[in-house]
Amino acid sequence: MAVQGNGNAPGMTAEEFNQRVKAWGETVRSRSLGSLVAETNVYSGGLRARLKAATNTDRGDGLAHAVAFKFLRYGVFVAYGVGNGYIRQGGRVVRGSHDPNRQVMPGPIRRRPVDWLDGNIEQQIQGLADIAADYYGDNAARDVLEQIDRVTIAKK
Secondary structure, three states: OOOOOOOOOOOOOHHHHHHHHHHHHHHHHHHHHHHHHHHOOHHHHHHHHHOEEEEEEOOOOOOEEEEEEEOOOHHHHHHHOOOOOEEEEOOEEEEOOOOOOOOOOOOOOOOOOOOOOHHHHHHHHHHHHHHHHHHOOHHHHHHHHHOHHHOOOOOO
């Protein structure tokens, strides 16, 4: 997620800004981990263990300019509720496969999409906008809110 702007609000140093952005990322990571623990079973243990928040800093000015959430690719499948005999059709999880040669046994639907990351980002995004506003000003807050589609898992 890009954080842009110009000017420094009095009272906050670049180091404080970077620390607050990093803390924001850790808050989202912690809440997302909680969602995974509450909403998934033991098979997502690798996803839980590998979920990380990373703050990227610009080499020119040393300021945090992006927060990334790193996780196993499996996390996208959890978000969609698909994989291993389950696919999405018409926005719903159904039994099936995109491979025409694979036989999928009929049975009850035991999977569902789990909003383990996006909802937590959306709940906390105003906090990041506030951090950016404190350091850069109100224009940056609008920029952060407009960038939310770039950090969430697109579900079309």
